[in-house]
Amino acid sequence: METFLQQLINGFSLGAIYALIALGYTMVYGVLRLINFAHGDVYMLGAFAGYFIANALELDANPSIFGTIVVTIGSMGICACIGVLIERFAYRPVRSHSRLTSLITAIGVSLLLEYGGQVVFGATPRFFPQMIRSRTYAFGGVQITNQSLLIIIVAVVVMFGLEFVVHRTKIGKAMRATSFNLSVAKLMGINTDFVIAFTFALGSALAAAGGVMVALAIPRIDPLMGLMTGLKAFVAAVLGGIGSIPGAMVGGVLIGLMETWLGATAYSTYRDAVAFSVLILILLFRPAGIMGTATTEKV
Amino acid sequence: MIDASSLLQTRSVTKSFGGITAVKTFTMDVARGALYGLIGPNGAGKTTVFNLLTGVYDTTAGEIHFDGARIDGKKPYAITRLGIARTFQNIRLFPDLTVLENVMAARHLRSRQTLADAVLGTTRHHREEQESRERAMSLLKLFDLDQLADERSTSLPYGSQRRLEIARALATDPKLLLLDEPAAGMNSQESFDLMHLIRRLRDEFALTILLVEHNMKVVMGICETIQVMDYGEAIAIGTPREIQKNRKVIEAYLGGG
Amino acid sequence: MRLSRKLLAIGLGTAALVALNQMFEHGLGNFQINPYYARIINLIGINVTLAVSLNLINGLAGQFSIGHAGFMAVGGYTATYLTVYHGKAIAALAGSTLSDGVGASLAMVASLAVGALAAALAGLLVGIPSLRLRGDYLAIVTLGFSEIIRVLILNIPAVGGATGFTDAIPITNFFWIFAMAILTIMVVRNIATSTFGHALATIRGDEIAAEAMGINTTRHKVLAFVISAAFAGVAGGLSGQLFANPLNPQNLNFVKSIEVIVMIVLGGIGSITGATLGATILTVLPEALRTFDRQFPGLRMVVYALLLILMMIFRPQGLLGRRELSWSWLGAGRRTKQPIGRSGTGGLAR
Numbered sequence: 017m018e019t020f021l022q023q024l025i026n027g028f029s030l031g032a033i034y035a036l037i038a039l040g041y042t043m044v045y046g047v048l049r050l051i052n053f054a055h056g057d058v059y060m061l062g063a064f065a066g067y068f069i070a071n072a073l074e075l076d077a078n079p080s081i082f083g084t085i086v087v088t089i090g091s092m093g094i095c096a097c098i099g100v101l102i103e104r105f106a107y108r109p110v111r112s113h114s115r116l117t118s119l120i121t122a123i124g125v126s127l128l129l130e131y132g133g134q135v136v137f138g139a140t141p142r143f144f145p146q147m148i149r150s151r152t153y154a155f156g157g158v159q160i161t162n163q164s165l166l167i168i169i170v171a172v173v174v175m176f177g178l179e180f181v182v183h184r185t186k187i188g189k190a191m192r193a194t195s196f197n198l199s200v201a202k203l204m205g206i207n208t209d210f211v212i213a214f215t216f217a218l219g220s221a222l223a224a225a226g227g228v229m230v231a232l233a234i235p236r237i238d239p240l241m242g243l244m245t246g247l248k249a250f251v252a253a254v255l256g257g258i259g260s261i262p263g264a265m266v267g268g269v270l271i272g273l274m275e276t277w278l279g280a281t282a283y284s285t286y287r288d289a290v291a292f293s294v295l296i297l298i299l300l301f302r303p304a305g306i307m308g309t310a311t312t313e314k315v
Numbered sequence: 316m317i318d319a320s321s322l323l324q325t326r327s328v329t330k331s332f333g334g335i336t337a338v339k340t341f342t343m344d345v346a347r348g349a350l351y352g353l354i355g356p357n358g359a360g361k362t363t364v365f366n367l368l369t370g371v372y373d374t375t376a377g378e379i380h381f382d383g384a385r386i387d388g389k390k391p392y393a394i395t396r397l398g399i400a401r402t403f404q405n406i407r408l409f410p411d412l413t414v415l416e417n418v419m420a421a422r423h424l425r426s427r428q429t430l431a432d433a434v435l436g437t438t439r440h441h442r443e444e445q446e447s448r449e450r451a452m453s454l455l456k457l458f459d460l461d462q463l464a465d466e467r468s469t470s471l472p473y474g475s476q477r478r479l480e481i482a483r484a485l486a487t488d489p490k491l492l493l494l495d496e497p498a499a500g501m502n503s504q505e506s507f508d509l510m511h512l513i514r515r516l517r518d519e520f521a522l523t524i525l526l527v528e529h530n531m532k533v534v535m536g537i538c539e540t541i542q543v544m545d546y547g548e549a550i551a552i553g554t555p556r557e558i559q560k561n562r563k564v565i566e567a568y569l570g571g572g
Numbered sequence: 573m574r575l576s577r578k579l580l581a582i583g584l585g586t587a588a589l590v591a592l593n594q595m596f597e598h599g600l601g602n603f604q605i606n607p608y609y610a611r612i613i614n615l616i617g618i619n620v621t622l623a624v625s626l627n628l629i630n631g632l633a634g635q636f637s638i639g640h641a642g643f644m645a646v647g648g649y650t651a652t653y654l655t656v657y658h659g660k661a662i663a664a665l666a667g668s669t670l671s672d673g674v675g676a677s678l679a680m681v682a683s684l685a686v687g688a689l690a691a692a693l694a695g696l697l698v699g700i701p702s703l704r705l706r707g708d709y710l711a712i713v714t715l716g717f718s719e720i721i722r723v724l725i726l727n728i729p730a731v732g733g734a735t736g737f738t739d740a741i742p743i744t745n746f747f748w749i750f751a752m753a754i755l756t757i758m759v760v761r762n763i764a765t766s767t768f769g770h771a772l773a774t775i776r777g778d779e780i781a782a783e784a785m786g787i788n789t790t791r792h793k794v795l796a797f798v799i800s801a802a803f804a805g806v807a808g809g810l811s812g813q814l815f816a817n818p819l820n821p822q823n824l825n826f827v828k829s830i831e832v833i834v835m836i837v838l839g840g841i842g843s844i845t846g847a848t849l850g851a852t853i854l855t856v857l858p859e860a861l862r863t864f865d866r867q868f869p870g871l872r873m874v875v876y877a878l879l880l881i882l883m884m885i886f887r888p889q890g891l892l893g894r895r896e897l898s899w900s901w902l903g904a905g906r907r908t909k910q911p912i913g914r915s916g917t918g919g920l921a922r
Contacts, residue, residue: 051708109885116636117888120837123830124880127873134870247826254712289723292716296701299713303704369784395786409777412770420770424786430795433766434759440766447767487786
């Protein structure tokens with residue numbers, strides 16, 4: 017029972033990361049029907065931005081919660097700008113072209129960030145400074161580190177925040193309108209360009225938060241770190257039902273749980289295959305994902 | 316209960332989407348060789364009936380019989396093979412294909428060559444491709460589209476696109492042709508020509524034609540039997556003259572009641 | 573074409589390939605081909621097979637697959653496994669050995685056939701979800717499938733696991749690579765210009781209308797997947813048994829699948845000559861960019877990525893669009909047999 021609870025907590029913590037990144041995929045897909053392949057790399061940039069800010073603040077020597085908050089917010093801000101730039105200079109010019117064109121552009125941006133990262137940061141991994149001293153709390157036989165706790169809290173807060181933005185604010189209403197029908201939203205006087213840019217900013221900021229959170233728990237960062245994590249986060253988004261915010265959360269946690277559970281068994285080497293196997297199985301029975309709604313074409 | 320002289324019969328067909336019943340216990344008998352009209356106000360469920368007949372939607376309840384076989388639950392392509400062809404209310408041509416290729420594509424289901432024939436380029440392959448091309452061209456000629464054979468289908472004017480859709484449907488060798496608002500968007504001269512064409516098709520190809528149309532001139536002008544739908548239900552059936560006088564029909568169209 | 577002329581063409585083509593192969597391996601007089609160039613030419617041939625076969629699914633049927641590396645892996649590992657573990661026995665059937673031309677050829681044919689079959693089965697397996705899934709969802713399933721394959725391979729020690737299948741016996745040569753590339757082109761071209769090509773184009777254009785025209789869209793999609801996968805498997809079998817080119821799960825990840833997609837997009841999606849051209853350019857280009865890489869590791873891929881983005885912005889239909897390069901297109905004589913849908917815009921979806 018205790019091992020089970022322990023796995024549950026570890027799984028939640030890993031899943032929360034996937035969820036944070038998946039939210040960005042889901043939002044962009046919701047608005048543009050674009051799989052933003054570069055999103056995982058924005059997450060990588062988030063970790064690197066955090067790394068540089070933390071080093072500039074010398075947080076390694078004097079760790080603090082306040083410093084961590086500054087690093088996270090700083091990194092989110094930087095990545096929000098990067099997200100907007102990517103949208104403006106890569107995606108907007110191809111928006112009127114076919115969806116395949118956008119998808120390939122996204123792949124191009126992804127490669128650019130990954131290998132550009134290698135050129136700028138070098139291919140060798142770097143080690144993220146310890147911004148907060150690791151501490152382990154024990155509840156009965158179950159242990160949780162303060163980093164894991166932080167990750168889970170941040171993810172939950174972000175999800176509620178996002179739900180609030182999307183369903184209770186004016187810009188959220190504009191986002192929903194744009195995702196429903198871009199051209200009609202434009203006709204209704206919504207500045208869809210702004211809405212899309214905002215979506216990218218928001219999604220990228222969330223990915224950056226994810227990057228910093230991961231780096232707290234697993235300090236090894238490198239330019240290709242976004243590849244697999246990004247892919248799995250995307251799978252999480254599809255699993256939950258792409259376009260659905262709670263779906264991204266559910267999908268992320270589900271994959272996180274499954275991976276930690278498998279990681280503890282003899283089949284740990286199959287870990288990377290789990291996300292995909294579950295995805296295929298679920299899509300076969302629920303083609304629109306767990307919380308997605310199936311759309312039927314009008315004939 | 317199943318009458319052999321009818322080509323198409325539906326028995327209490329019902330279709331619901333979630334809580335909405337789009338078609339309710341709908342029964343219809345279309346005799347062989349008939350020119351049968353299905354009319355009703357917007358949203359009455361006419362197109363849904365077409366989608367049920369062609370297998371695009373599955374029925375919620377009821378039975379559909381065509382040419383002695385039960386067809387509800389069959390896949391759309393299988394139904395087309397049995398001999399039901401259709402056009403669409405919102406024209407659905409194949410955008411990447413030329414006018415000729417659109418019609419040739421509809422010959423594919425009658426093709427007897429295997430994939431191996433195509434890959435190896437056998438005599439059978441060449442003969443069939445030739446036959447298909449000739450058949451498609453003769454259909455295009457009938458619809459006055461042969462001059463446009465190599466044009467991209469979607470670059471055609473609206474009226475020609477509608478005619479091309481009918482030509483494409485005919486290329487599948489149907490027994491029953493379903494036309495979903497063929498006169499939509501046509502001017503009076505074009506719809507007049509269309510009426511004659513439809514009648515001619517029925518006679519020349521020994522077809523049975525089922526027609527959904529809003530243009531009353533067209534429906535009253537060519538249909539021998541008309542069935543009226545409102546709110547998913549059949550409310551009247553009869554000759555054009557009978558329908559024009561039917562009180563229920565007038566109420567359905569004028570609203571109120 | 574008459575049967576006799578066809579056989580003549582096949583005979584002449586084979587003879588030409590044999591002669592070229594001879595030159596490749598033993599040189600011509602004093603001329604010896606630079607092994608580095610020879611290697612690049614061989615890789616071009618393999619990539620042409622990959623790109624043209626992917627074009628069947630992505631270009632002609634309009635189904636977006638990002639799992640081609642998975643099919644390549646299935647076929648490649650199966651073929652290589654067969655040669656490594658049973659190659660001697662196969663060669664012995666002809667009273668020969670693997671180091672001898674006859675034995676090696678027999679092993680090559682057998683391993684490619686079995687590899688193609690295995691990949692085709694995998695294609696069938698992946699094709700089935702396409703009964704229900706469309707567009708991005710299908711794409712992600714193909715991606716997932718190829719990642720699963722990769723993880724499975726990592727866990728099979730008999731084929732080298734994470735270190736790659738280094739036990740492979742290098743029986744692949746110029747002849748087989750280009751014979752297979754030409755075969756792939758011929759098969760895909762004949763499908764594209766036949767009534768099956770029409771059927772695939774209707775699926776690409778409008779599935780609902782395609783079904784209404786009596787086309788069994790599911791069957792055709794699965795068929796496209798199976799054939800495409802079989803040829804990807806052949807490419808894998810050739811690649812894995814090429815000298816000093818062992819199959820490695822690290823190189824068969826989704827980046828590989830994307831490379832192949834980029835090839836067909838660059839050439840013009842739906843165009844067979846376009847895919848060939850794209851495969852050639854994208855095999856040579858990264859090599860040409862290698863000089864950059866010596867100074868700044870990773871810069872090669874940065875240039876590659878930038879080219880890709882700029883291409884999408886300024887010429888999204890690729891170099892050829894849906895057109896085919898042909899002699900008539902180059903300005904001479906009669907119109908040749910046109911592929912289906914020459915006027916397309918190169919789009920996957922509306």
